[in-house]
Amino acid sequence: MKNRLQSLFADRSAIFIGMPALVWQVIFFYIPLFFMFYLSFNDSIDQGYYTISNYSSLFKSSYIPVIFRSLLLALFTSLSCLIIGYPLAYFLSFIAGRAKIFYLFLLILPFWTNFLLHIYAWFYVLERGGFLNRILLWTGLIPEPIKFLNSTAAVMLVMVYCYLPFMTLPIYSILEKFDRRLIEASKDLGATSWQTFTKIVVPLILPGIQSGLFLVFVPAFGEFAIPALLGGDRNMYVGNVIVQYILGTDTMSLGAAFTVAVSIILLLFILFFAFIIKKVIKD
Amino acid sequence: MKSALYRILISTAVFLTYLFLYLPIIILIIYSFNSAAFPAAWQKFSLHWYQELWYDRDLWDAFYNSIIVAISATFLSLTMGIALMYFHMNSARIKRWIMLFYGNLIVPEIFLAVGLLTFLSFFSVPLGIPTLIIGHALLGLGYVVPIVYARFSELDYRLTEASLDLGASFSQTFIKITLPLLVPSLIAAGLLVFIISFDDFILSFFCAGSTAQTLSLYIFGMIRSGASPVINALSTLLLIVSSLLVMLFCWLNVKTKIF
Numbered sequence: 243m244k245n246r247l248q249s250l251f252a253d254r255s256a257i258f259i260g261m262p263a264l265v266w267q268v269i270f271f272y273i274p275l276f277f278m279f280y281l282s283f284n285d286s287i288d289q290g291y292y293t294i295s296n297y298s299s300l301f302k303s304s305y306i307p308v309i310f311r312s313l314l315l316a317l318f319t320s321l322s323c324l325i326i327g328y329p330l331a332y333f334l335s336f337i338a339g340r341a342k343i344f345y346l347f348l349l350i351l352p353f354w355t356n357f358l359l360h361i362y363a364w365f366y367v368l369e370r371g372g373f374l375n376r377i378l379l380w381t382g383l384i385p386e387p388i389k390f391l392n393s394t395a396a397v398m399l400v401m402v403y404c405y406l407p408f409m410t411l412p413i414y415s416i417l418e419k420f421d422r423r424l425i426e427a428s429k430d431l432g433a434t435s436w437q438t439f440t441k442i443v444v445p446l447i448l449p450g451i452q453s454g455l456f457l458v459f460v461p462a463f464g465e466f467a468i469p470a471l472l473g474g475d476r477n478m479y480v481g482n483v484i485v486q487y488i489l490g491t492d493t494m495s496l497g498a499a500f501t502v503a504v505s506i507i508l509l510l511f512i513l514f515f516a517f518i519i520k521k522v523i524k525d
Numbered sequence: 526m527k528s529a530l531y532r533i534l535i536s537t538a539v540f541l542t543y544l545f546l547y548l549p550i551i552i553l554i555i556y557s558f559n560s561a562a563f564p565a566a567w568q569k570f571s572l573h574w575y576q577e578l579w580y581d582r583d584l585w586d587a588f589y590n591s592i593i594v595a596i597s598a599t600f601l602s603l604t605m606g607i608a609l610m611y612f613h614m615n616s617a618r619i620k621r622w623i624m625l626f627y628g629n630l631i632v633p634e635i636f637l638a639v640g641l642l643t644f645l646s647f648f649s650v651p652l653g654i655p656t657l658i659i660g661h662a663l664l665g666l667g668y669v670v671p672i673v674y675a676r677f678s679e680l681d682y683r684l685t686e687a688s689l690d691l692g693a694s695f696s697q698t699f700i701k702i703t704l705p706l707l708v709p710s711l712i713a714a715g716l717l718v719f720i721i722s723f724d725d726f727i728l729s730f731f732c733a734g735s736t737a738q739t740l741s742l743y744i745f746g747m748i749r750s751g752a753s754p755v756i757n758a759l760s761t762l763l764l765i766v767s768s769l770l771v772m773l774f775c776w777l778n779v780k781t782k783i784f
Contacts, residue, residue, distance in 0.1 A: 256695075260612020263605035263666060267625055270663045274640035275632070281643050326542055333539040337532060347771060348543060354767040354774075356724040358744045359760040362752060363549035366556060373552055403545065464635040467726055471748055481635055488639055488731065494646070501639045508633075 282499035296499035305483060305500065309507060312480040316462040319401040320455050323409035326402070327454065331413035335420070346414075353407050361471050364400050365391070368472075392474030400468050405461070409454040416450030445523065452519060456512070463508055480504050550764070557757030574758040581755055587743035590654060594729075594739060595722040597658045599715050602665030606673050606714070610707065611699050613677065614685070623674055629667025637663075638731035645732070652734025660728045665718035672717070676710035677703075713777050716770060 285291040330349075338345050352360060367373045368390035375387040390396055424446070428438040444451075466481030473479070484504070487497030560571035578584065613623070629637070641660055650656060680703065688698040726741040733742060747756055 256612045256615035259608045260616075263609040263670065264622060264625065266605060266663065267628075267666055270641060270644075270659055271628060271637065272625075274644035275636070277644045277647065278636075278640040281647070326538075329535050329538045330542050333535050337535060343775070345539075345543075347768075347775065348547070350771055350775075351764075351767060352546065354720050354724075354771050355760075355764055356726075356741060356744065358726060358741055358748065359553075359756070359763065360549070362744070362748050362756060362760070363553040365748070365752075366552045367549050373548075403549075406542075406546070460631075460633050464633040466635060466730075467745065471745075484635060484639060485730070488642060494643060497639065498643055501636055505633075505636055 278498045279502055281495050282502045284495045296496050297503065299496065300500055300503055308478050308483055309480060309504060311477070312463050313507075313511065315398065315401065315465075315479065316459045318398055319405055319462040320409070320458040322398075322402045323406050323458050324451065324454065327406055327409035328413060330406075330410045331417050331450075334410075334414050335417040336422075349407050349410060352404075357404050358467060360404060361400055361468060364396070364403070364472070368396055391472060394473065394477055396472040397469050397477070397479075400472055401462060401465065404468065405458045408457040408461075412454040412457065413447060413450040416447045420446065448519065448523065452516075455515065459515075460508065460512070464504075550760075553757055554761050554764070557754055557761045559754065562754055574754040577753075578755045578758040578762075583738070584740075584743060584755070584759070587738045587740045590737060591723050591740040594654060594657045594661055595719050598661035598665050598722040599719045601658070601662040602669045602718055603711060603715050605662075605666060606669035607704070607707075607711070609670060610673055610677055610703070611696075613674070614699060614703060615695060623670060626666055626670040629664060630671070634664075634727045638728045641728070642731045652732055653737045656732045656734070657729060657737060657739070660732045661718075661722040661725060664721060664725065664728065668717050668721065669714045672714040673707060673710050676707055680706055709777050713774060716774055720767070720770060 282296055283292050283294060285293050285295070334342055334345055334349075365372070369375070370387045370389065370391075372390075374390065375384075378384045379387065420443075424442055425438055428442045429435075433441065464481050464484070465479065466485055469477065469479045469482055470485075473482075484497060484501055487493045487500055490497070555567075557574055558570050558572070559567055560573055561568045638660070641656075641663075645652065645656055684702055684706070685698055688702045689695070693701070724741060725739075726745065729739045729742055730745070733739060744752075744756060744759075747753070
């Protein structure tokens with residue numbers, strides 16, 4: 243019926259109306275990605291001259307630790323967000339009750355405000371004369387102010403801060419649909435709380451955890467603004483190196499090569515992650 | 526007894542988490558009313574920084590640029606999204622084409638920005654507001670198409686059939702039946718695209734060039750070169766606006782398939 247009606251009434255020109263979105267998507271998304279790949283095989287200065295020297299110079303350079311550091315940072319951020327975000331999601335769906343909408347509102351609000359302002363807000367906490375130092379000095383725990391800014395710790399802290407909603411919301415949306423009778427049944431049948439948690443709850447909310455991990459890990463790996471503002475000059479991350487190369491003079495091809503190499507590493511890492519999660523489900 | 530203990534434990538953890546989330550913001554807001562600039566301690570209440578914010582020409586220029594880019598990107602992505610839905614209603618074979626748009630959400634924004642910049646600079650396209658609009662409309666499509674498509678799939682097809690049976694043409698049916706049903710999801714997607722474009726930093730950082738300044742880039746520059754409490758005043762105002770937008774978004778209560 244549907245097809246017959248459609249063929250009767252279908253507007254043949256509809257394809258032209260639908261085209262702009264598809265064309266836009268292909269020209270400004272897929273072709274540029276391909277282009278980046280193409281450019282990475284170009285000589286930096288003499289465009290049109292093909293070479294793989296961009297890639298070989300990447301291997302020689304000291305950027306392997308940068309990639310490693312970014313992977314560790316992304317891993318730390320996603321696991322910390324998971325540890326903090328799970329109780330929060332649990333609270334929202336099972337304990338908050340009628341105040342839930344208020345708590346949800348507070349959780350979504352940061353997502354809707356410029357995250358640079360959140361980074362900026364942390365200066366007021368971490369600065370030499372900031373809130374944290376004042377509290378610590380006042381309680382007498384430290385004799386003089388500690389320098390919190392421009393350190394890896396500051397980057398890690400603010401990363402967790404900025405990405406927490408991205409982990410909590412997917413888990414929350416799964417927990418919302420969770421049938422609590424399953425927990426009762428499991429306890430009735432003699433399982434301990436820990437057993438119920440690992441055998442019933444975790445497998446069921448795993449899709450939420452998975453998408454949360456994905457939503458945090460991928461952008462955290464390429465994060466640029468937080469390390470640039472809070473990390474100081476010594477600790478480079480993938481995002482900073484990309485910016486340095488791409489916006490530098492005559493290093494765009496090298497930057498493209500770095501971006502391609504990094505995205506392949508990211509892809510492999512995600513596949514590895516997915517493989518482990520699959521293994522966990524099977525056991 | 527034991528479950529009561531759990532509850533207290535979790536509630537404490539949640540309280541600490543919200544403290545972690547909002548303490549910096551609260552301090553930021555309090556200091557926007559301080560008469561002296563930060564590191565100095567609290568002196569006395571003043572609206573001095575709000576006054577200075579009002580007269581900050583560069584900041585307002587950046588603000589208007591952001592608004593222009595956000596409105597254009599929202600308009601473009603919504604229009605293209607609606608047109609795509611019209612095409613979708615006409616042709617049954619579009620499903621795998623829709624999948625093309627999910628890429629924007631999967632690829633990290635920095636890679637997308639690098640790709641776009643290398644592409645634009647290869648053809649020596651001058652960077653500026655137009656290139657920003659192109660990039661942000663692309664980001665917008667990645668949200669508009671999945672959200673509106675999800676809503677479209679939930680629509681009752683019998684309404685379309687009834688309309689066609691009663692003699693309406695395809696375009697009449699789309700304008701009078703389908704589009705009104707899509708309105709909540711269109712508003713939600715539009716709000717989301719607007720705010721994402723308005724707050725976007727990475728893509729703007731790459732594609733703005735040296736002449737165009739958006740609010741995010743301006744804030745970034747100011748934080749780097751030592752910010753004044755003008756930014757605090759601005760943050761306070763922006764937080765109020767965002768709160769209103771979030772309330773509007775929650776009130777629409779559209780199932781967005783982003784999370």
